[in-house]
Amino acid sequence: MQQIRSDLQFIDHYINVFKRSWGSYLFFFLGINLFIEAIVIPIFTFLTSWILKLSHIPYVSYTNILEIITHHPVGSFALILELVLIVGVIFFQFTFLLTGITNISRDNFSLKEVWFISWERLIQLRPTSILFFIGYFILIMPFANLIFKTPLLNKAKIPAFIVDFLLAKWQFALLLAVAYLIVFYLGLRLLYTLPLMIIQNYHTREAVSKSFKLTRHQNLANLRRMAVISIYFGAITAVGYLLVLLLQVGFDKLPKPFDLIMAIIMLAIIQIFSTFIATIVSFLLLQMTLPTEVFKGHPTFYHSNRINQRKKKIRITTVILIGFIALLSLTNDYFYLHSNNIPPLRISHRGVDDGNGVQNTIPAMAATIKEHPDFIEMDIHETKDHQFVVMHDENLKNLTGVNKAPYQLTLSQITKLVAHENGHAAHVVSFDDYLAYANKHHQKLLIEVKTTPHDSKDVVDIFLKKYKKNILKHHHEVHSLDYNVVKQIKAKTPKIFVSYILPYNFTYPQTSANAYSMEQSTLNDSFIVDSLFNQQKVYAWTVNTDSEMDRILWLNTDGIITDNLSALDSKINDFYHDPSYADMLFNYITVIPYSNSITSEASV
Template identity: 45%
Template sequence: MLNFGKLALDLIRRYPVKYNQNLKTGVLLFMNSLRNLKHASLEFFSHAKEYLTLFLVIDLVIEFGLVPLFGQFASFLLTQSAIPYLSYTNFLTIITQHPITALLLFSELCLLIYCVFLQFYVFLFGIVRIKQGNFSLKGLAIDLRQAIRAPRITSFIFFSVYFLLIIPFSGIFFKSPLLSKVVIPKFILEFLLQKPLYLSLIATFYLLVFILSIRMLFVLPLMFFQKLSLRQALTTSFSMTKKRFFFFCRKILLLASVSTVIYLTFFGLLYGLQYLLDRSPAWLAFLGATLNLSLLQVGNLAISIWSTVIFGTTMILPKINVPTVAVVKQKSWRFTKPLIGFSLILFLLSNAFYFADTRYKLPLIISHRGVNNENGVQNTLPALKKTAALKPDFIEIDIQETKDQQFVVMHDTNLENLAGINVSPQELTLAELTKITVAENGHQAKIASFDAYLAKAKAYKQKLLIEIKTTPNDSPNMLTDFAKKYGKMIQARHHQVQSLDYNVVTQIKKYDTTIPVYYTLPYNFIFPHTPANGYSMEQSTLNDSFVTQAKLASKQVYSWTPNTEDEFTSAMFLNVDGVITDNVSGVKEFYRSLTQDASYAKRLLDYTALLPN
């Protein structure tokens, strides 16, 4: 067998002398890191049952206890206060008109963050108990009770600020279902990344946060185990990481790389096996698919647990003077087999149902702003003609009121971006607006009136999803006038209405409850209770819990705006009713490929789009 370490050193000797030392040092460091990783992995596998028990118990308590409890309590608060939804658009209203509810919601947020703090605390003490050969659920309960009885407000405040800052990096080795909704919506990131100034500021901010996260790596462990004050822990952590930033970066990169390689290798083997099984009798292929997907889920969980434990045992705990924990006589393995068995049964049953239904439930395809892959200027008639030829289920457009109280098809509240004119649609008449040429993505077109767009859509037999944009300059009767003029026609041609403004939902429904109206939510906080027929939800914060609650409430859900295959797959598995996309041809081709290749191996591959979530 080849000795790769010796081979690498032999090759280095052939380089010029001035490079030899640096390369040799780098190879030695890398080999030493691999040896340490191997040693830590052997220790991990010798206590695999205990580690699996620790993480399964924590996840089950959070997933089936805390998450539903927090959701139900928040929903109860909103219902009792007659608040139909929670979004950034009505924060100020809730604070000013429902101060007690706002205070209780803020208290719940603090409690949620505190639970994440306790999860991290139990995670560290659980690893310590396992390493000291004294792991038990009863012992963990004692550790947790001590943390709750003697809380340090400074620890909690520091953790709240620190962890919220490092969320973009914390998910690599420490994840919490309690913070699953703490993400930056995709549309906000896309907007910011298009601006060079914002892009540079974001990059600088994240670089500083990452540097701070390394420098403060030991603050919480020092406060937990050595009972240091926040100031002492900060000083000690900065001292411990001084001139070692790249050392910790290398270790993190190595661990992340190894985890990725292990996962890809494991998945490749399962996919290859399933590819062969698909050529065997149907019952054997089905059985193999069910077992392989279950193995993939278990393997993904095991790799996640392994990387988290290795991170704690190789980067944090060896540098801390950890005291001996209290001895509690209770064998942890008694709980492991039932937990593993329960988890495997859930995996097997859900996977059997997944593969038993050989037909994909494909959501409606909705063109965002009437375009497909930049085939024209958004919300214009030439783009409508090209996109309607692809036959999407709906074409989504935006309309605004004009100075003379007509309606124009336009998304932006200012014409600067598309026409180079610093003016809003509300400042011009319909006749003035329709004379203006707008340009985008190398295309030009005239601004279209809503009536003209409706006429063309009728000619193309194209259904529309009409988003009503509102501004402070709109006329008082805008929504009533809209409903009177277009309500019957919308129903007759099977169009739909949506808006980011909740007032649109209530006013249209007040005029005629049969007009289909959707409420657009840019962020998924708490499931809303509104008279809307459904919800258009920003796809990066949409989850299965929201979709399930919507189905139970007989509401439809549109995902806004998935544009890649992984996002299409995720939306499909979430069982949404429609996707509002900029890539109509792409999603059509993707759905066509799904129906043509319904093999178990392909469906196994499709499912991997959900695993990172």
């Protein structure tokens, strides 16, 4: 109890510090974020696209990294150089931030001085220090949504499907947990490294050593303080949101258009409130990274009257800045609350709904068709006799117990096997039979063409010769993780709708695909905007939880691929079919933690 009381005293003390110069802190935090999102990120986005275009690299994914390195050495060098620049910008941002809040605390804040110091620290970096900081930023990733939050660093994510794959087996799950604990521990021990280098100009090795010394026996205390801060302001935020929602419930009873006008005002209040709270929380957590000694020997340089005059000017400027950001968000708020967006396509992943059968089998499809999905997504592999079987895995063992790959067996041999999953059993089915059943029941398919090094060299030609007329007649679509498949189908049969599957959102691709099937955890609003500009659609996969569905619906993708079709139907019904403005505000609140936008949450 005494320790928690100490943490509350810490919060109270630094809230008073924040109050004393609230204008400067808000201006500084919001200004940095606005600059990063409005200028820095667009520059890097343009630079990446420019490099890819000049180097004739259509996309960047883990599937083509080796090809980029071996076939595009100049482009590879340019991308590596850009990565170094991004690391430098992140370091500069942290330097600018920590120097700024330290100077504000000493009442000698000057943008010119902070800029000069930050630039000086940046040019002092050695190549070895840059390598250290790449590792350092990886280590502090567990704190990316707490202490060191930045729109640039937030783009580094582990895709959800990789985590799901690792968690599927207890051995991998255990290794992942151990690795995360080690990284988390090292992140805690290196907490003071960056502040020591920036504020007191320590060399890298000295800062690391000093940080380990300062954090000795402090890990649990630091975690407890983070938890207390999060709970304290989480409660304040929840109460604030609840009051706004209750007010909107009342406003929803007003005649049109006053209910909409009040909803826009309430949404603006939510955005300003969340920005203010997030700034205070970031300020408090950053104070935890500053050892007390960094403030020693630093007197105030300005007379108090001059300080008060300057604070008044900064506060006026800050209010103007907040007003400007609020105005920028008003248009988005109007369209969010007033738009009649078309609901996304509902796509059943592997033809199942909440485990109602064995994936990629006709009985499962028959059960799922009753839910009337817009598409059923399914997978095909080439067999030994150049036919196609409906199967996702490259090995049959997981579903059938037979340790063979599709290319090692004929279609006749494979379709005699029985697959088991979700307490159900069904025969493995040929694509011909699966397609015929879908056509008979007027069910459109999203066909994933899977390839392996063992496939025929002309596998795409074989596929198109057999199925292109059927696909076009019944309006089926195709997608593939293999870009060569996408490219060949678009070149040979342009009328077929083809989507390219992207497992990670590095940057927006430059391809001829009609759409992109994007892994949902790295999909963001900028990708959606780029898709609209390029007149290409976006399907998000695999969207299974309530929070994932809320976020993807808010992003307004063209289609959602899910294992839980009935749950998605319920979400879409709540989201699109005449929701109240209070419901829409609630939906907005639930996706705030996932958004990088300065209009929804301050990030520094």
